[in-house]
Amino acid sequence: MELTILKKIEENLSQGKRTALVTITEATGSTPRKSGTIMGVFEDEIVGTIGGGKIESVVIDRARELLKTGNSENFEYNLTTTDELKMNCGGMMKGYIKIFSPFPKLLICGAGHVGQKLFKIAQHLEFNLKIIDDREELKKDIPELTLGSFQELLTKEKIDGNTYIVIVTRGHLLDEEVFNLVKSRGAKYIGIIGSRRKVTTLKEKLEKIGEIRDNIFAPIGLKLSNGTPEEIAIEILAEILKIKNGGDLVHRTMFHNKYILGGKNE
Structure with a gap:
């Protein structure tokens, strides 16, 4: 028994x-x-x-x-x-x-350079990890990839308040399509990669229809990296960990004045 x-x-x-x-x-x-x-x-x-x-x-x-x-x-x-x-x-x-309690789910939508780096780094953390894409040729780079159309895969995917979604597909139109498939399903976090111009356009669309939500983060990640896929992946994970753990954006050091990331904490 x-x-x-x-x-x-x-x-x-x-x-x-x-x-x-x-x-x-x-x-x-x-x-x-x-x-x-x-x-x-x-x-x-x-x-x-x-x-x-x-x-x-x-x-x-x-x-x-x-x-x-x-x-x-x-x-x-x-x-x-x-x-x-x-x-x-x-x-x-x-x-x-x-x-x-189950590990939080980290769902990576897009297996390009950033998605792959994010997946590989996140394997060392306590996440129920999944990466999806519709490009079969990417399977050789990341054998764990779940292949299929985003529409089909995300429609079947269980998404709840313990789910963190990263949208890093091959283009902004597909990013927006994926976002529309998940935006209303209760995820704790939805992060969307992209330029400020692209995100500004998306934000304006959402404001017009009253769908701005606290769980949407775009552009994705904390402002930490040098712009390489590896460091962008760390930026993204840092933001997710802050949300997941209720963290503070402060340095731990005891040798300097306390600083909030992005500016001095007076």
Whole structure:
């Protein structure tokens, strides 16, 4: 049963779903199950048991509340008729609800020079990473490439608040087409490469139809690089990490006055 639970957790994480693992860490006296017993709690399914009855029901409800927040926590119950659960086992049970959250998805739309560098650097970070393009000849440069039309691939792609999208296709018209396919689907971040002139035109279009959103970043990236694909990729990742981690644009150094990137913090 333990292996079934762990496989189910892995399956749900691969589908971008949070999962909960309940473990009894201590059981004394008369209890339904003993220390080390585990149970998997999912959005629409339970695998395993910690003994049934009131305690299991309460722990399942709490685990599903924690699935919404991503937090983990301990629990402890006395199983007597005079305590909270009104059970007559007579023992005491402690446990831990561990919430597993899927890695954020980094979806790179475009496998040109910048897209390739971004993919290779991001492989060292904790992202569910995917790169897509419709140019078959690029497969030799990046074997992990998912080939197909952007329309087909993005229509099928799951996009949610844990998704970061980078649009770096071969031209501004295709960039805009890709953007229109993803702009309203709840991504945490949508970054679009391009000149200020191109981005200004896009911004004006979006303003006219009232579709300016906080999750749109264009031109993409922090202003750090020398303009090479490698350094542009680092600019992009730096911006994504700032959004993902709620970071601050300040130097860490203790040897100089504190500076905000782009200007002195007075």
